[in-house]
Amino acid sequence: MENKSPILVAGAHRSGTTWVGRMLAANPKTAYISEPLNVLHRPGVFSAPVQHWYPYITAENEAQYLSAFRELFNFNYHPFAEIKSIRSRKDLLRMGRDMSIFMRGKLRGQRVLLKDPFALFSTPWFAQKLNCQVVITVRHPAAFASSLKRLNWPFDFSNLLGQPSLMRDHLEVDRADMQSIQPDDIIGQAALLWRMIYRFVHSTSNLFPQFNIVRHEDLSLDPVAGYQSLYGALGLNFDEKVKDTILNSSSSENPTKLAKNKTYSVKLDSRAALDNWKKILTAEEITRVRNLTEGASHLFYSDEEWK
Secondary structure, eight states, X not given: OOOOOOEEEEESTTSSHHHHHHHHTTSTTEXXXXXXXXXXXXXXXXXXXXXXXXOXXXXXXXXXXXXXXXXXXXXXXXXXXXXXXXXXXXXXXXXXXXXXXXXXXXXXXXXXXXXXXXXXXXXXXXXXHHOOEEEEEEOOHHHHHHHHHHHTOOOOXXXXXXXXXXXXXXXXXXXXXXXXXXXXXXXXXXXXXXXXXXXHHXXXXXXXXXXXXXXXXXXXXXXXXXXXXXXXXXXXXXXXXXXXXXXXXXXXXXXXXXXXXXXXXXXXXXXXXGGHHHHHSOHHHHHHHHHHHHHHHTTTOOGGGGO
């Protein structure tokens, strides 16, 4: 029988979740929906408020989110809530796009494909409560740090410190580090966030072996084989059109680095872009990232992959 389980693509932000989500959405039986757990999400798409980046959803607090996700998974759009939030032409165009995604999804019986890095700490809940098949992306910690440095994207750890259940269950050991990190220390923030996220991913994957953990680097080196394997694991049909989409997104004719105004583009020379972090970070920054992430980085990357 055709697999109708929703698919969730999660991972640290700037770890390739958009690329993976878009490539899985090359299958016409999927409906790509982006980041309902983004603090700035559109109310037409997701009716529940989100107070923190990386919210931790469990049985304890699911009442805040469950009905909204069930509505989303049934492609129930909220046009009146969206209309009230419109402030620009861009908002209006986005509303049209989102409404069409929801209408096509409902009419064609498509499978929900949720791309949301901020669902990372909630992946067990999505699997158990909403029967999601979970894909988690991993990106080299130095590449992650270099991306945040290039974009000048800091992270406010009050988003994690302000979630008592998340701290209790997973992050209490990191409290002092989060409280002492400086607000302008993007490299230190990136390394600390990476360590916490992927320590969680490793421990969670032991409890949920059905989760699909994919390294950004492996997909970049051999996109067709990597995505074909992932398609098979998710029960999606991999055809020539899908293959062409993947090749087009990763072609050597694409730029090796994205412009800052194209942060979410998925067209990149995937092989050539792998070493960008070695040009963006200084030797001292690379050493610092490795030292700060060594509690978890060795679980995903070898010594050779730091050279």
